[in-house]
Amino acid sequence: EDQVTQSPEALRLQEGESSSLNCSYTVSGLRGLFWYRQDPGKGPEFLFTLYSAGEEKEKERLKATLTKKESFLHITAPKPEDSATYLCAVPFGDYKLSFGAGTTVTVRA
Amino acid sequence: ETGVTQTPRHLVMGMTNKKSLKCEQHLGHNAMYWYKQSAKKPLELMFVYSLEERVENNSVPSRFSPECPNSSHLFLHLHTLQPEDSALYLCASSQDRTATNEKLFFGSGTQLSVL
Numbered sequence: 001e002d003q004v005t006q007s008p009e010a011l012r013l014q015e016g017e018s019s020s021l022n023c024s025y026t027v028s029g030l031r032g033l034f035w036y037r038q039d040p041g042k043g044p045e046f047l048f049t050l051y052s053a054g055e056e057k058e059k060e061r062l063k064a065t066l067t068k069k070e071s072f073l074h075i076t077a078p079k080p081e082d083s084a085t086y087l088c089a090v091p092f093g094d095y096k097l098s099f100g101a102g103t104t105v106t107v108r109a
Numbered sequence: 110e111t112g113v114t115q116t117p118r119h120l121v122m123g124m125t126n127k128k129s130l131k132c133e134q135h136l137g138h139n140a141m142y143w144y145k146q147s148a149k150k151p152l153e154l155m156f157v158y159s160l161e162e163r164v165e166n167n168s169v170p171s172r173f174s175p176e177c178p179n180s181s182h183l184f185l186h187l188h189t190l191q192p193e194d195s196a197l198y199l200c201a202s203s204q205d206r207t208a209t210n211e212k213l214f215f216g217s218g219t220q221l222s223v224l
Contacts, residue, residue, distance in 0.1 A: 004151070009149075034212065041217065041218075042215075042217050042218070043113070043199050043200075043201070043215025043216050043217050043218050044152075044199075044213075044215050045215070046212040046213065046214070049212065087152070089152075094164075095140075095154075095157045095159075095164060095165045096154050096157075096165065096167070097154070097213065098151070098154075099151045099152040100151055101149060101150060101151045102151075
């Protein structure tokens, strides 16, 4: 069964304490993996798309990497403004983008 | 305005009420989506419209009825809802017909409470 699983469910970090979030997936023929950020009371906001194993994308303190079975979102020296829920998603079928349940990151000053 | 706008932001309704959620996108996109987000659960795709034609109905109960009068507007009509339908309802749009290679642009959602 095609599915997307994120871990951990929640992550509490001290400002400057780097860490990683995991997104594992089971799908036949990956056609891309998306990362989104969601702030409280808002809809998800696109961060990255990764298409092939070994690919990396960076944006400020965030770096996303992809292997054949999972993706990692690395947060380097996080700041309080990086606090959010991070969602990964994988396409299944023509129109369906299946999301994981998300990792809620809290960064304390 | 820019992006995707949803109204109302919050809605409380009884199980016998009829209400509608509205979504408008100002991005010139061709596809629009309704997603349901419940606490601690993944986003669930409900409906997909491409060029005003419904192309996906993800086994959603008939008490949810979508309408797409043009490529910029999307509605979700609600009637005789159940308490378990309480959730954040998100509208999204994308440039192309599919979501597989296109990033989605989301609105801020309507937080629905069914009493």
